[in-house]
Amino acid sequence: MSRVAQRVAELLNRRRVRDVLVPGWIDRDDVPSEFRPHPLALWLRLDLGMVRLAAEDRHDHLSARHDTVPSWSDIELLAQAESEVVLASYGEQLFGDGRDELACVAVRGYETTTGKTSALGIDFDGGHTLFLDPSWTFGIRMGSRAGEIDWVEKYGRDRSPRFLRLATARDG
Numbered sequence: 001m002s003r004v005a006q007r008v009a010e011l012l013n014r015r016r017v018r019d020v021l022v023p024g025w026i027d028r029d030d031v032p033s034e035f036r037p038h039p040l041a042l043w044l045r046l047d048l049g050m051v052r053l054a055a056e057d058r059h060d061h062l063s064a065r066h067d068t069v070p071s072w073s074d075i076e077l078l079a080q081a082e083s084e085v086v087l088a089s090y091g092e093q094l095f096g097d098g099r100d101e102l103a104c105v106a107v108r109g110y111e112t113t114t115g116k117t118s119a120l121g122i123d124f125d126g127g128h129t130l131f132l133d134p135s136w137t138f139g140i141r142m143g144s145r146a147g148e149i150d151w152v153e154k155y156g157r158d159r160s161p162r163f164l165r166l167a168t169a170r171d172g
């Protein structure tokens with residue numbers, strides 16, 4: 001399994017995900033004002049800390065690290081933006097409502113021939129999946145299991161997923 005997928009599995013093992021935070025701009029010139037997402041990075045808000053996932057090397061692959069607070073100071077487009085950059089909650093859009101926290105149960109990393117993680121599937125309890133594709137023009141495309149299946153059909157047929165099952169936070 002790629003180092004990124006293993007790292008995500010380590011960071012999410014026995015943790016609970018509370019939200020998915022996505023950076024973007026507030027466009028106050030239009031009426032009404034609008035949020036314009038630009039997910040070059042996103043954060044999984046955990047019960048303790050955050051996991052930052054970022055599109056790297058011109059959207060070639062993902063990177064992952066633990067953060068205590070979100071920062072985009074190393075992402076030039078966001079750090080030098082003239083507009084106001086904020087984080088928006090995408091948890092309800094991605095997982096639906098009814099749960100405050102989700103335990104990760106499995107991680108699938110789709111690897112390039114050089115071993116980099118070109119896409120990532122994260123399964124949560126309750127049958128929820130978060131699929132991340134860093135090759136999207138605007139950053140990381142976020143989706144569900146259906147998005148992952150579509151991606152595999154279009155781009156990933158030559159990439160077998162490396163699968164890692166995790167103990168859930170309830171397993172003790």
